[in-house]
Amino acid sequence: EPEVTQTPSHQVTQMGQEVILRCVPISNHLYFYWYRQILGQKVEFLVSFYNNEISEKSEIFDDQFSVERPDGSNFTLKIRSTKLEDSAMYFCASTDGGTGIQQRTGELFFGEGSRLTVL
Amino acid sequence: DAKTTQPPSMDCAEGRAANLPCNHSTISGNEYVYWYRQIHSQGPQYIIHGLKNNETNEMASLIITEDRKSSTLILPHATLRDTAVYYCIVRFRVVAAGNKLTFGGGTRVLVKP
Numbered sequence: 001e002p003e004v005t006q007t008p009s010h011q012v013t014q015m016g017q018e019v020i021l022r023c024v025p026i027s028n029h030l031y032f033y034w035y036r037q038i039l040g041q042k043v044e045f046l047v048s049f050y051n052n053e054i055s056e057k058s059e060i061f062d063d064q065f066s067v068e069r070p071d072g073s074n075f076t077l078k079i080r081s082t083k084l085e086d087s088a089m090y091f092c093a094s095t096d097g098g099t100g101i102q103q104r105t106g107e108l109f110f111g112e113g114s115r116l117t118v119l
Numbered sequence: 120d121a122k123t124t125q126p127p128s129m130d131c132a133e134g135r136a137a138n139l140p141c142n143h144s145t146i147s148g149n150e151y152v153y154w155y156r157q158i159h160s161q162g163p164q165y166i167i168h169g170l171k172n173n174e175t176n177e178m179a180s181l182i183i184t185e186d187r188k189s190s191t192l193i194l195p196h197a198t199l200r201d202t203a204v205y206y207c208i209v210r211f212r213v214v215a216a217g218n219k220l221t222f223g224g225g226t227r228v229l230v231k232p
Contacts, residue, residue, distance in 0.1 A: 004162070033219060043163060043206075043222040056219060091162050108220055110162030 002026045004111035006092050012117045016081050021114045023075045023092030032075045033093040033108065034067065036060070043091070049075065082118045089113045123207045128227040131201075137194040139226050141207030144188040150211055152183060153220070154192045156203040163206065163222070166192065197230045204228070 005024045013019050025032050034046040047057040049067055066078045075094075079086055093108040124142040131137040143152065154166040167174055167181045169190070174181045180193040194201055206225040 035222075037160070042224060043157070045219050045221060048219050089160060093162070107165040107168075108163075110164070112162050113160070 002109075004092055004094055004109050006090075006111035006114050008114055009112070010115040010117070012119065013082055015084060015118055019079045019082055019086075019116060021077045021079075021090050021092075021116070023077070023111055024073055025075055025092065025094030026096075026109055027073070029094035029096050029109075031055075031095045032067075032069070033095075034077045035091040035093065035110075036088040037091065037113075038085075038088045046077070046090075079116075082116075084118050087116055087118045089115050123209055123223055125205075125207050125223065125226045127224060128229070130229050130231055131194075131197045133199060133230055133232050134196055137197040137201065137228060137230070139192040139194075139205050139207075139228065140189065141192070142189045143207070143209045146187050146209050150209045152181065152187075152190050153208045153210060154179070154181065155206045155208065155220070155222075156201075157206070157225070158200075158203040163220075166205075197228075199230050199232065202228060202230045 004026060007022045011019060030050060032049040035043050036046055037043045044060060045058050047061045047067055048055045052069060064080045068076050075092060091113045092111045095108045122145060151168050151170050153168040155163040156166055157163045166178050167176055169181045169183050171183055171187055181190060183190045204225040204227050206222050208220050
């Protein structure tokens, strides 16, 4: 079964450093998402991306965050200057854009996540 | 998207059916009920969804009341691997950019031997 893959699985960084989290969505999907989950808290929406642009973003997704689909297969989340409170699990998700069974279900496929620890 | 209310936690005996309730009294006519689960900080996993009819797949059954204000997810024979947080989410199933899921607190289900 196709799956969303994320790298790295765990990254430790110093406060103020830039971090790039990478995701490879399912190949025929057109909508992409980033979510995060601080330990013990809810899964929170960060941003959605479609047709090479951000379609929606949350209040969390401030100027320190950016997303990019640089090469048609990867989908990246960049945090420009990390803060302690950015420590969390970051999940990438994707869904089909109108063809295939996924859109009939509205199902989002999630990756296994990247754990970011900011020291 | 309409808001949902779920019990924060419940226990279930292995091999027995687990019935997970969800209230969504403000659901609108075009909104679907989706269920996802998250096993120990892994990525959320789709389980099932429905509009107004009862639905069944290889993972679970979904029972939606006639007024659509509540639903129940049924895991017919719970196993230890079903221990997870279960999320009931109401959203539109439209083909549009975005189409995000909004997660609440969910129900933490512990399946006991």
